[in-house]
Amino acid sequence: MNTTVKILIVSLVVIGSVTYLILSGVKQTGMQYMTVTELAQMDRAPKAGGFRLDGIVAAGTIRYDQKAPRLQFRMTDGKEAVNVVYDGLMPDAFADGRDVVVEGTFQHTDRTLHATKLVTKCPSKYEAQGLGEDKS
Amino acid sequence: MSEIGRLAILMAFLCAVWSVGSIAWGLRAGLAGPLRSGRNALWAVCGLTLVAVIILVRALMAHDFTYRYVAEHTSLDLAPLYSAASLWAGQEGSLLLWLLILSTYGAAFLWLYRKRLDPFYDAVAMVVASVAIFFTYLLAFICSPFRILANPPADGQGLNPLLQDPGMMIHPPILYTGYVGFIIPFAFGIAVLLMNRTGTRWIEEVRRWTLFSWMFLGFGILLGARWAYIELGWGGYWGWDPVENASLMPWLVGTAFLHSVMIEQRRGMLKTWNVALIVLTFELSIFGTFLTRSGVLTSVHSFAESSIGAWFMAFIIGSGTLATALILYRKALLESENRLDAIVSREGSFLFNNVLFVALTFATFLGTTFPVLSEAVTGSKISVSAPFFNRVNVPIGLALLLLTGAGPILSWKRATASVLQRNFIIPTVAGLVATLLSLPLGVRGIYPIVTVFGSAFVLATVVMEFARGLQARKDVAASRGAMAIIDLVTKNKRRYGGYIIHVGVVMIFVGVLGSTVFQKEAHEPLRTGQSMKIGDYTLTLKGTEQKMERSAALTRAVVDVSQNGKSFGESRPSKAMYFKSQQPMTEVALHQTPGEDLYLILGGVNDDGTVTLQAYINPLVSLIWAGGLVMLFGTIFTLSDRMRLRREEKEAA
Numbered sequence: 001m002n003t004t005v006k007i008l009i010v011s012l013v014v015i016g017s018v019t020y021l022i023l024s025g026v027k028q029t030g031m032q033y034m035t036v037t038e039l040a041q042m043d044r045a046p047k048a049g050g051f052r053l054d055g056i057v058a059a060g061t062i063r064y065d066q067k068a069p070r071l072q073f074r075m076t077d078g079k080e081a082v083n084v085v086y087d088g089l090m091p092d093a094f095a096d097g098r099d100v101v102v103e104g105t106f107q108h109t110d111r112t113l114h115a116t117k118l119v120t121k122c123p124s125k126y127e128a129q130g131l132g133e134d135k136s
Numbered sequence: 137m138s139e140i141g142r143l144a145i146l147m148a149f150l151c152a153v154w155s156v157g158s159i160a161w162g163l164r165a166g167l168a169g170p171l172r173s174g175r176n177a178l179w180a181v182c183g184l185t186l187v188a189v190i191i192l193v194r195a196l197m198a199h200d201f202t203y204r205y206v207a208e209h210t211s212l213d214l215a216p217l218y219s220a221a222s223l224w225a226g227q228e229g230s231l232l233l234w235l236l237i238l239s240t241y242g243a244a245f246l247w248l249y250r251k252r253l254d255p256f257y258d259a260v261a262m263v264v265a266s267v268a269i270f271f272t273y274l275l276a277f278i279c280s281p282f283r284i285l286a287n288p289p290a291d292g293q294g295l296n297p298l299l300q301d302p303g304m305m306i307h308p309p310i311l312y313t314g315y316v317g318f319i320i321p322f323a324f325g326i327a328v329l330l331m332n333r334t335g336t337r338w339i340e341e342v343r344r345w346t347l348f349s350w351m352f353l354g355f356g357i358l359l360g361a362r363w364a365y366i367e368l369g370w371g372g373y374w375g376w377d378p379v380e381n382a383s384l385m386p387w388l389v390g391t392a393f394l395h396s397v398m399i400e401q402r403r404g405m406l407k408t409w410n411v412a413l414i415v416l417t418f419e420l421s422i423f424g425t426f427l428t429r430s431g432v433l434t435s436v437h438s439f440a441e442s443s444i445g446a447w448f449m450a451f452i453i454g455s456g457t458l459a460t461a462l463i464l465y466r467k468a469l470l471e472s473e474n475r476l477d478a479i480v481s482r483e484g485s486f487l488f489n490n491v492l493f494v495a496l497t498f499a500t501f502l503g504t505t506f507p508v509l510s511e512a513v514t515g516s517k518i519s520v521s522a523p524f525f526n527r528v529n530v531p532i533g534l535a536l537l538l539l540t541g542a543g544p545i546l547s548w549k550r551a552t553a554s555v556l557q558r559n560f561i562i563p564t565v566a567g568l569v570a571t572l573l574s575l576p577l578g579v580r581g582i583y584p585i586v587t588v589f590g591s592a593f594v595l596a597t598v599v600m601e602f603a604r605g606l607q608a609r610k611d612v613a614a615s616r617g618a619m620a621i622i623d624l625v626t627k628n629k630r631r632y633g634g635y636i637i638h639v640g641v642v643m644i645f646v647g648v649l650g651s652t653v654f655q656k657e658a659h660e661p662l663r664t665g666q667s668m669k670i671g672d673y674t675l676t677l678k679g680t681e682q683k684m685e686r687s688a689a690l691t692r693a694v695v696d697v698s699q700n701g702k703s704f705g706e707s708r709p710s711k712a713m714y715f716k717s718q719q720p721m722t723e724v725a726l727h728q729t730p731g732e733d734l735y736l737i738l739g740g741v742n743d744d745g746t747v748t749l750q751a752y753i754n755p756l757v758s759l760i761w762a763g764g765l766v767m768l769f770g771t772i773f774t775l776s777d778r779m780r781l782r783r784e785e786k787e788a789a
Contacts, residue, residue, distance in 0.1 A: 006479050011491060018495040021528045022502060029524040033507065033517035052519050066740050066748045067661040089659075089739050089750060092369075092720050103521070117521070131207055131293075135286045 031103055039106065039113075040080035050105045053082075053113065059096040066090075071118070075100065082106075086115040093120040138203060141191040141282040148184035148235075149272035151177040155265035159258050163331075171258045175246055178265050181272070182239035189236050192229065192281055196222050201292050204283040205229060211294035211716050213687040221305045222295055224312075227444070228281035233309065234425065235271040237316040242268065245320060256338075259331050263323035270451050279444055294716030297688070303363035307356060311383060314353025315421040318386060320345040321393075322418035325411045329462040332469055336401065340780050342414065343397050350390045351771040357383050358764040369722035369737050371657070371752040373760070376525040381504040382424035385497050389417045392493035395486050401780075402548065403483060404473030408463060409490070411470065415459040420497070422452050427504070478550040485543035492536050499528045530583055537590035537645055540638050541597050559600075566596035578654070587649045591642045598635045605632075625773075633774030640770060643763030650732075650756025659739065661746040670751045673734055674698045677747055678706070688712040688721070693738045693747050697727060709738035709749070733757045 031052040039053060058081055061074035071086045071094075084102055094100070104115035155177035162170030192205065196219045201207040209225040210218075223229045242264040249257045275281065298304075324342045327333065360380065365373035374380060393413040396406050426448035463470070476483055502509070503520045510518040545559040570592030571585055579588055605624045625632035658670040667676035676696040683690040692710040696703060709725040727734040732755040739748030 003476050003478060007476065007484075007487070010479060010488070014488065014491050014495065018499065018528075018532065021531065022499055025503075025524045025527045026506070026518070026520060029527060030506070030518045030520050033519060066742050067746065069659065069739055069748060069750075089737070089748075092722055095719075131204060131285055131289065133286045134204065135202075135284045 036075055036077035036082055037080045040082055050103060050116070052101060052103045054099070054101050057094070057096055057098050057100055062094075062096065064090050075102065075113070083110075083112040084115055085112055086118045088118065091118060091120045094118075137191055137195065138282040138284050141188045142276075142280060144184045144187040144191070145272060145276045145280070145282070148181045148188070148239075149269065149276045151180040151184065152265050152268040152272050155181065156262055156269060159262040159265070163255055163259060163262075166255075171255065174265070175258065175261055178239070178242045178246060178261050178268070181265065181268050182236075182243040185232070185236045185239045185272075188275075188281075189223070189232060192232065193220050193223055196220060199292065201290070202284050202288040203281075204285050205281045207285060207289055207292045209292070209295055211292040211687075213715065214292075214295055214300075215686060217305065218295055218300055221299075224308045225295055225299055228275070228279050230308070230312075230425075230428075231271060231275055231279065231444075232281050233312060234316060235268065235275060237309075237312050238264070238268055238271060238319055241317060241320055245323075256327060256331050256333055259327035260320070260323045263326045264319055267319055267323075267455075270447075274444060274447060278447060294687075294714070297712070297714045297717060297719060297721045298367060300687075301363065301367050303359060303367065307359045307363050310352055310359060311356030314349050314351070314356050315383070315386065315424055317345065317349025317352060318390065318414075318418045318421045321349070321414045325414040326459060326462065329411070329459075329466045329469070332466060334469070337781075337785070339397060339401055339410075343394065343401075344775065344781070346390055346393060346397075346414070346417075347771060347775055350387065350394060351768060351775070353383065353387045353390065354771075355764065355768055357387060358761070362761060365757070366724060366726065369724050371655070371735055371737075371754065373651075373757070376503070376522045378504050379424075379428050381500050381525075382420075382427040385500055386417050386420040386424060388493050388497045388500070389413055389420060392490045392497075393417060395493075396490050399483050399486050405476070405483065406487075407470040407472060408467075411463055413490075415456070415463075419452055419456050422448065422455075426452070480546065480551045480556070482543065482546045482548045482551075485539055485546050489536065489539050489543060492532055492539070496529055496532045496536070499532065500525065503528070533645075534583060534586045534590060537587065537594065537642075540641060541590060541593040544601060544635070544638075545597050559597075562600060563593040563596040567593040581653075584649055584653050587645055591646050594638055594642050598639055601635060602632070629777035630774050630780065633770045633777070636770030636773060637767050638770075640763040640765075640767030643759045643766060647756045647759030647763060650759065651754045654753075654755045656753040657751070659748065659750040661742055661748045663746050668749065668751070670734075671732075671753045672700050673751075673753070674701075675707075675736070675749060675751060677749070680741060680747060685712070687716065688714045690723075691738070691741065693749065695725070695736060695749065697734065707734075707736050709736040711738050711740060728758055730758050731755065 031050050033052050033054065036053065036055045039051075053075065055075040055077045058074040058076040063072045064070075066089075068087065069089050071088065071090050073084055074081045075084050084104075086102070086104075098120055101119045102113060102115040103117040104113050106113050155174045157174075158170045158177060159174035162168070162172075162174060192203075194200075195203045195206050196210055197216055199206065199210060199212055199214075199219070205226060205228055206222075209222040209229070214222070224233045242261065245257075245264065246261060321342045324338055324345070328338055357380070360383065361373040364375070393410060396413065397410055399405050400407055400410050426445060476487070478484065503524050507517045507519045510516065541563055542560075545563070547555050567589040571579075571589045574585075574588045579585060602621070602624070605628075606620055609620060609624050609627075656671055658668060660668040662668060662675075662677040664677055664679050667674050669675075674697075676698070678694040678696050681692050681694060683692060690710050690712050692708045695707045695709065697705060697707050704727075707725040707727060710723040712721045712723055713719075714721060722737055725736040727736075732753055735752040735754055737750040737752075739750055741747050
């Protein structure tokens with residue numbers, strides 16, 4: 001067998017395994033983006049592997065047991081709302097009205113999202129807001 | 137003052153345009169005058185950018201809130217150094233810093249090559265200037281840092297507390313020095329294609345420029361990891377965040393290039409591939425800036441969302457297409473001089489090293505952009521996060537670790553069975569012994585075991601290579617002991633510098649293994665006087681205290697830390713409440729030892745007076761930082777080698 005063929009074979013094996021890793025990785029760990037409305041209107045629990053939800057922390061709904069630690073709140077997109085439970089410390093930037101992203105599973109029995117990951121998007125305070133117009 | 141800043145940027149734009157036009161004309165007509173004029177214009181871009189930076193930094197430090205940028209990113213209670221560092225806190229300032237570093241690279245290039253009157257180098261300068269056109273255009277017409285407010289506020293909005301950290305002051309400029317530095321290899325590559333340049337000197341030059349940027353990028357990535365570890369307070373240092381990935385990708389492709397370029401120098405092979413890697417590294421650097429600054433993906437870094445994303449996309453697609461077209465047009469120039477003789481050879485191992493590095497980059501790229509891609513293809517947005525990257529990238533990374541060991545002990549062209557036997561027995565035995573020794577320590581599972589085996593294998597090959605070099609030299613020179621080693625490595629800096637870098641890589645692998653597999657976590661609410669245990673540490677709460685600082689109020693828990701009954705002092709994990717943002721910030725208390733880090737977080741003071749503490753034990757994290765320093769040292773050592781450059785010179789003459 002000449003070297004070119006060998007290189008081709010080994011390269012194909014490498015590319016094939018990487019492709020397999022990527023495809024199976026997406027299949028097993030991929031999380032679908034959902035909106036709160038989509039989730040609230042579902043009749044059945046969505047994909048068991050979990051999904052990713054973007055929304056806002058509904059004002060006045062934060063209950064935080066620091067000793068556990070366990071964080072509970074309602075997440076809304078302005079139309080619908082769902083309950084979220086997260087076992088972990090409250091992130092620094094977490095507060096009423098903040099944009100948050102949660103990943104986790106949804107149990108239809110208690111209609112609660114059990115979050116395994118909670119990310120608070122940086123507050124928009126650091127963006128151009130309320131400074132008014134430029135001088136022309 | 138802001139008018140001067142605006143004017144400086146506008147003139148920098150015009151100078152960049154002039155530089156490109158003038159050099160193009162000079163190259164075409166073969167005239168020295170336009171070439172000189174074009175070079176001078178590139179110097180002017182650098183000077184004018186510096187003027188703009190000085191004006192903006194002055195405004196930041198003087199808290200001149202008539203500037204929109206100053207009002208957005210600073211406040212009166214901000215310390216002067218952080219005010220100055222706010223230059224790169226937002227999008228406009230970051231772009232200005234980009235341009236400053238870009239034009240400084242251009243100026244440094246012109247200075248270093250001032251005695252070479254070869255139009256090829258003017259073509260390189262022209263490519264640098266054409267990239268400067270893009271950035272000066274953005275800064276002059278799309279997002280100016282010199283916007284003035286009609287009604288300036290009395291105080292600014294303040295700097296994001298996350299960014300108020302010494303790491304924040306140096307991480308971005310160092311990272312940018314790495315990112316932007318790939319402009320010079322890119323410019324060389326394009327200039328070679330444009331000028332139909334033959335010869336090999338430029339390859340060594342490109343290698344050195346790439347190594348320089350690669351060093352800064354790698355160091356910047358590690359500083360970012362360290363910043364995340366200390367500042368973000370989640371016990372880890374790497375989360376496969378889009379922005380981390382963005383900086384990793386050009387580093388990976390750059391690493392691939394640094395390896396495959398050796399094949400080109402030695403055997404005249406892989407020329408097209410190498411130019412393609414240079415171009416890809418540069419495009420990924422731009423893509424990284426785009427990801428950081430466009431907010432197209434959710435990330436802790438994307439505090440600015442704006443419309444410059446489309447411009448960056450256009451630039452990447454445009455320059456990428458042009459470069460590809462040039463490569464195809466100059467196919468003959470990039471013809472390979474040799475063929476691969478055998479797979480089991482140094483060349484073969486480098487080839488697979490390249491395939492794997494590119495695969496790693498591809499998987500990272502795919503994972504990072506997956507939400508956008510899946511939405512475009514299937515209509516539903518699917519995202520992947522850390523588990524995906526760990527699943528895909530860890531095995532590829534381990535394959536690379538094994539190649540790190542195998543590559544250097546395979547001979548060029550063709551490794552015979554006897555060479556294989558001679559070179560592989562000792563490292564394999566070392567790997568197996570290390571694996572056996574690690575089993576009682578609790579190393580389980582295929583990946584940890586491969587990491588231990590591979591690390592020991594690589595270290596054994598490095599020791600063997602040093603020993604072999606010493607043996608060979610012993611016959612020649614009579615120097616002994618430490619002197620002999622110094623003598624050996626300084627005679628072939630590139631080779632031994634490379635081995636030193638490999639040792640650093642192994643240290644990082646082992647550190648990552650230790651801190652992921654053996655991490656311990658514990659949390660508990662404590663009353664004053666109560667204690668909790670984690671590992672062999674006992675943490676006793678002695679009380680809480682309040683402290684006022686310049687821009688924040690601190691709540692601190694005073695914790696007595698003892699290990700196996702032996703106290704080693706107090707630890708003060710805290711929460712800072714920043715006045716400006718009314719946002720709490722966790723401040724980690726870290727006890728670092730070579731073996732393991734004790735990482736303490738204050739959860740908060742509870743209503744019933746108890747204090748919630750969260751503690752992690754992160755074994756071997758110090759090895760990651762130390763490995764980074766070893767890599768840095770190895771790279772500087774390699775860069776100090778000018779022998780090859782001189783040899784190329786001689787051959788050219």
